[in-house]
Amino acid sequence: MSTTATLPVQTTSLTQGGLARRNAKLAEMLTYGLMRLVTYLMVFAVGYIVFDIVANGLPAINWEFVSQFPRRSGAQGGILPAIVGTISLVTLAIGVALPLGVASAVYLNEYAKQGRFTDMLRLAIVTLAGVPSIVFGLFGLALFVLVLGFGASILAGGLTLACMILPTIIVASEESLKTIPKSFREGSLALGATRWQTIFKNVLPYAMPGILTGTVLSIGRAAGETAPILLTVAAFFLPVLPGSVFDQVMALPYHLYVLATQHPEAAAVRPMQYGTALLLLLIVLGMSLLAIVFRNYFRGKYRW
């Protein structure tokens, strides 16, 4: 008898507990569903921008577009000088920043005694990473263009961009050096090699993939920046190829800005704008993709 009396009581308490648990489960599912929605919204926003540029830019890109000089202040013809300008700027910037950046990273990670000086150095690096791009432009204008007398030129713009990408290269190179096991260094040192021989022959080669990844990413960043070159190099409309590093050039990002906002028939040259935007996007995203491929390729290659 007593068992039959207690049973219903037990079942009710069970259902109540079950109900509470089910509510909690429901709340969890709802919250996570909402969060998933937000995440996909972000992804959608990125996807939409890329899609819009690609869909509208693709019809504008053809051989004439990338191989011809612009005509009628950019309304017709191609964007060859802007492409050449961007390539020369990026080459100079990487040429200066890469050796300096790798050397800094080697110094920080392999040579320096960690102390006040390295603390200062690290502070300088994060400060540099946080300086707004337009302030780099002001700096380049004041130092390279005016004081050093380079004028608005590839040299001034390239050096400004080099200062800007320096922290990215240092941080990427240092991260990469940090992943090389200590035993690689110890083994070489124990065999009587000097510190430099050890680093050059037994550490740097294995750190190369990481350094390359960082470099490739900064190529993308340097190619896409507008504000620094706005004040130091970029020419509004200059349909000739540069002859030396002291020449002004057109550059892709600045060309896009000019076509989109300063051109008298801005709406009519929309295809040219989209074409330039797509080309820029392709360069930058292509570099990011290359960086990812590098990383995955070498990650599989070396294991320790």
Next chain:
Amino acid sequence: MWRKPATSPSDKPNPLLQSSGMGRAAFRDAVISALLKIAGSTSILVVLLIFFFIAKEAAPFLMGSQAKTLLNLRWLPVSFENESYGLLPLLNGSLLVTAIATLITVPLSVCTAVYLSEVSNDWEKNFLKPFIELLAGIPSVVIGFFGLVVLSPLIKSVFGLPSGMNALTGGLLLALMAAPTIISISEDALRSVPASFKSASLALGASHLETVWKVTVPAALPGITAAVMLGIGRVVGETMTVLMVIGNAPILTASPLESVRTMTATIAAEMGEVPFGSEHYHALFCVGVVLLLATFCLNLVARFILKKYRMVGSV
């Protein structure tokens, strides 16, 4: 203790060990070490040069007769008689756009970071995160162009405005641009919360949701705060996107639907037209000083938080 034998024939220098090759290698090592130190100091040099040159070019204005107009309510650098270099409208513009961007991006980005770090499945982790980080690589001029051609007309028609060039359009785009920074660093912070915290919470009977919101997120809060500050730093310094979409009217307003002008856009738009060495030129460097100091402080505090709580994020 190891002691040298008192006398030994091998006391005189061994020609093999003292070969000139060893000496040269050691010498080369010392030279390279010095060179590396010099190269390593470049960053410090560049930072010092930046501060020096921005301050040097701003100084003539601060010493000059127009310095007091910095506190005026109008930014009117080109005028026949009454030039006025009031920073207030520019600060207003920068603050308004930054506030809009922050209000939009912080809840969305933190939510995304928590989702990616705590809830998502492997597939989402491997594909969605790189995809969102892709956004960090899109040049700001391309985002500005998208804003100009697509978003701005949309805002115009949604709100029934005469023009879609306003603080809201700029704020929305900047919200998107700050997202990768905030998401990526917040996620690092969330991941650095020890697993034992979560296990303890789950063992006490807390649900997964309760564990996430009451244990993991609070534990990662310093890192998330730093992430938000670094994101805001990016928004404050962003130039091309705002220049292209906010309309650039230097007025005092709190309305997101008004056209405003930020400090960055002012420099970018006007520097090309001023004569070097003029009052206007030096005034623009004053704007640069404000901008540099603001982003410098934001970065410094954020790095301090990250370091203190050992939540190291990438630059």
